[in-house]
Amino acid sequence: MENQAHSSDQSTKGGWLFFIAGFIGSLILGWVIFPMALYSSQPQPMNFNHALHMNPDKVDGIEGDTETEKCLFCHQLRDDGTFAGIPRLEKCMECHDDPESPLGSTPEEKDFLTRYVAEEKEIPWLSYYRQPDCVYFPHIAHVKMGKVDCRTCHGDHGKLEDLPAYRANRLTGYSIKIWGERISGLKFNTWDRMKMDDCAECHTKKGHEENNACFVCHK
Numbered sequence: 001m002e003n004q005a006h007s008s009d010q011s012t013k014g015g016w017l018f019f020i021a022g023f024i025g026s027l028i029l030g031w032v033i034f035p036m037a038l039y040s041s042q043p044q045p046m047n048f049n050h051a052l053h054m055n056p057d058k059v060d061g062i063e064g065d066t067e068t069e070k071c072l073f074c075h076q077l078r079d080d081g082t083f084a085g086i087p088r089l090e091k092c093m094e095c096h097d098d099p100e101s102p103l104g105s106t107p108e109e110k111d112f113l114t115r116y117v118a119e120e121k122e123i124p125w126l127s128y129y130r131q132p133d134c135v136y137f138p139h140i141a142h143v144k145m146g147k148v149d150c151r152t153c154h155g156d157h158g159k160l161e162d163l164p165a166y167r168a169n170r171l172t173g174y175s176i177k178i179w180g181e182r183i184s185g186l187k188f189n190t191w192d193r194m195k196m197d198d199c200a201e202c203h204t205k206k207g208h209e210e211n212n213a214c215f216v217c218h219k
């Protein structure tokens with residue numbers, strides 16, 4: 001009798017271990033392996049160091065009284081109100097004007113000068129934040145009229161030293177910056193995700209519900 005009780009005790013224990021191993025396995029599959037497989041990853045054509053260029057002790061000539069204005073020195077709002085987005089080579093060449101004379105001493109800059117400046121070839125940057133073509137997003141309304149800082153939507157991208165790989169959802173083609181890093185959908189910062197509901201949530205919070213009609217964001 002004693003023996004029998006003992007063995008049934010062992011098999012419940014075995015059952016629990018089996019359950020826990022399976023549970024942990026599926027957590028790993030669902031939270032780590034699935035998201036990794038869901039996103040394709042592509043490196044940028046070269047590195048760009050925002051922190052260095054925003055540091056006035058290292059780079060002189062990025063003009064502007066506030067941080068946002070300094071960002072707008074490269075990411076310009078054109079006279080007609082449209083946003084220039086990622087700067088073109090022309091902007092870089094306001095400073096990096098001679099491929100023979102680097103401004104610093106790093107191999108990264110030499111590589112940039114020979115591959116792009118000397119050839120006058122545009123850098124084929126991958127855009128982390130680009131929305132699908134059907135979405136209308138005017139930067140001027142947000143930055144100038146709404147007075148929303150770049151950081152609210154872009155986090156610390158303007159402070160990065162090294163660029164992460166560009167990751168796109170294999171099923172939808174959307175960048176991970178739109179659908180968010182966390183598969184759980186949890187959002188801790190305003191910049192964690194930029195889906196339709198995230199746009200509308202801020203419009204409501206700021207008392208601009210009039211911008212939550214379909215035709216405002218979809219033209």
Ligand code: HEC
Nearest residue numbers: 049058059060061062087091092095103104106108109112
């Ligand atoms: C206002 C002037 C200015 C502009 C505009 C500018 N740069 Fe620079 N950049 C510099 C200076 C100065 C350095 C060297 C800083 C140092 O090493 O002390 C530098 C360094 C670099 C380096 C080497 C950085 C490293 O991490 O080793 C790269 C690459 C570079 N710039 C790319 C660009 C690109 C691409 C653009 C255009 C989007 C650009 N720069 C626009 C002034 C500028």
Ligand code: HEC
Nearest residue numbers: 048053070071074086125126127128129130150154157158
């Ligand atoms: C010297 C020019 C320069 C300045 C100044 C600058 N940027 Fe950039 N920015 C770039 C270049 C080049 C890229 C493309 C490479 C990359 O993704 O970082 C870029 C990319 C970005 C992107 C990614 C856009 C996308 O969809 O991929 C964001 C966000 C951004 N910058 C924000 C900022 C903010 C915020 C500031 C001010 C704190 C700033 N930038 C200042 C040159 C600049």
Ligand code: HEC
Nearest residue numbers: 068071075085086127129130131137142143148149150153
């Ligand atoms: C209210 C949110 C918000 C604010 C504030 C904001 N952005 Fe953006 N940004 C976006 C969205 C959304 C996109 C994608 C737009 C699109 O695809 O048409 C984007 C795209 C970009 C891009 C890539 C453009 C391209 O064509 O690839 C850059 C660069 C950028 N933003 C820089 C900035 C800078 C610099 C500031 C501050 C001066 C800023 N943004 C402020 C939401 C914002």
Ligand code: HEC
Nearest residue numbers: 136137141145146148152198199202203206208211216217
């Ligand atoms: C952090 C807050 C915030 C986020 C996030 C945000 N918006 Fe807005 N948006 C505003 C504010 C504030 C205004 C009103 C600006 C004004 O007219 O003063 C506005 C206005 C607009 C307008 C009307 C522009 C005009 O010309 O009247 C459009 C279109 C718009 N947003 C699209 C979007 C889209 C698309 C997204 C998401 C990709 C988005 N917004 C995300 C704050 C936000």
Ligand code: HEC
Nearest residue numbers: 131132134135194195196197199200211212213214216217
């Ligand atoms: C405040 C801005 C905003 C408003 C208002 C808005 N949308 Fe969107 N919509 C977006 C953004 C940003 C995306 C892309 C990200 C996503 O899929 O959530 C999108 C995506 C979509 C898509 C998917 C398109 C694709 O290519 O995957 C459809 C369909 C759509 N919206 C329909 C609507 C309809 C219908 C309404 C009105 C009930 C509406 N939207 C109102 C911002 C908005």
